Amino acid sequence: xxxxxxxxxxxxxxxxxxxxxxxxxxxxxxxxxxxxxxxxxxxxxxxxxxxxxxxxxxxxxxxxxxxxxxxxxxxxxxxxxxxxxxxxxxxxxxxxxxxxxxxxxxxxxxxxxxxxxxxxxxxxxxxxxxxxxxxxxxxxxxxxxxxxxxxxxxxxxxxxxxxxxxxxxxxxxxxxxxxxxxxxxxxxxxxxxxxxxxxxxxxxxxxxxxxxxxxxxxxxxxxxxxxxxxxxxxxxxxxxxxxxxxxxxxxxxxxxxxxx
Numbered sequence: 001x002x003x004x005x006x007x008x009x010x011x012x013x014x015x016x017x018x019x020x021x022x023x024x025x026x027x028x029x030x031x032x033x034x035x036x037x038x039x040x041x042x043x044x045x046x047x048x049x050x051x052x053x054x055x056x057x058x059x060x061x062x063x064x065x066x067x068x069x070x071x072x073x074x075x076x077x078x079x080x081x082x083x084x085x086x087x088x089x090x091x092x093x094x095x096x097x098x099x100x101x102x103x104x105x106x107x108x109x110x111x112x113x114x115x116x117x118x119x120x121x122x123x124x125x126x127x128x129x130x131x132x133x134x135x136x137x138x139x140x141x142x143x144x145x146x147x148x149x150x151x152x153x154x155x156x157x158x159x160x161x162x163x164x165x166x167x168x169x170x171x172x173x174x175x176x177x178x179x180x181x182x183x184x185x186x187x188x189x190x191x192x193x194x195x196x197x198x199x200x201x202x203x204x205x206x207x208x209x210x211x212x213x214x215x216x217x218x219x220x221x222x223x224x225x226x227x228x229x230x231x232x233x234x235x236x237x238x239x240x241x242x243x244x245x246x247x248x249x250x251x252x253x254x255x256x257x258x259x260x
Contacts, residue, residue, distance in 0.1 A: 001212065001227065002234050003028040003205040004164045005083065005119045005144045005190035008051065009041045011202070017193070021205040022048045027234075028205045031083040031119060033058035035071035042078065054081035057103055059088040059121055062096035065103040073110050080241045082111070083119035084144065087132075090124040101128065108136040115240045119144050119164065119190075126152040130159065140237065142188055145169060146178055153181060162237060164190035167198050167210045184219055184229050188237075 003021070008030035011017045021028045030045065031054045032038040038055045045053045055075050057065050085107050087093075087100050118141040122129040126148035133141065140160040145168075146153065156163075163182055166189075169175030179187075189211045194202035198210065212230070216223040 001026045001206070001208045002189055002230055003191045003208050004142060004188045004234070005029060005031055005166070006193050006205050007031055007033075007084075007195065008193075009037055011194050014041075015044065017204055018045075018048050018051050022050045024206050025050055026205040026208065028052070029054050029081055029083070029117070029119065032056040033061055033084060034064060035068045035075050038075060038079075039071070052081050053079055054083040054117075054119065055079050056082070056084045057107055058084050059086055059096075059100045059104070059125075060093050062093070062099040062103055065099065069103070069106055072107070076110065076114065076116075080115070080238070081117045081119075082107070083117075084121050085118065086121035087125035087129050088121055088123045089128065093123070093125075100125075101132070104129070104132055105136075108132060108138055111138075112136070117238055117241060118142065121145075123147060126156070130155055133161075134159065142237070144190060145192060147174060150177075150181065153178060157183070157186060162186045162188055162233065164188040165211050165215075166190045166192045166196050167203060167207055168192070168196040170211065170214050179214075180218065184215075185233060187215065187230065188233055189230055 003026055006028050008014050008017055027050045029052050033056050041053055045051050057072055087104055089097055120141055122143055140162055142162045142164050144164050145166060146163050163186060165179055169179060189208040191203040191205050191207050193204050196203040198207050212223050212226045215226045
């Protein structure tokens, strides 16, 4: 299984979460909210075969970005994975809208010419995110927990982007509608733990199995076929990263982290 968006460093016991995901062979991308958080977590990640660390500038922490941008740029060579980045124009983030746009534009510009996997946030800001991605000719990226309109979804699909689905999306009518509108070749799985809850507990990487179960029923195929499709989508997305660092597609995705 593959978890493309998990805040491993924000669990009360992150090492236990990483160990369990590693034991169950859930290939997990551990997103971070700031470069300083990436720096703190990096020494611990290297021991886990199936965990990769992503470099982030979370939009809801925009007031801290100016002090972190130089570090973000310095750390780019340490990973092939970027996240969580993007924009949030919801009630929680609208006050820092201009700062967010400035930071997201910075992120995209410092990555010009670089092959990177990007998992991004777009709550209530889907159109603005797409505008900036088009402006910088950045495609494809992965929209994490997409909640925008059908028209915006269609635009993102037309531009070649992918979408990661978590268990919480399956429990709301809007989330179900979005998932039903995704072509199988554009779907990835995520837990978004510890921010998603499953049966009253925080989600862990292995909970992407719940998404696979749902997709199996939706697509009317076996769970094995769903897993194969998700894996194919992910490997297709990271293939340019592997070529750029001379990696290969091993059976356990062991080279999938690129240079991280």
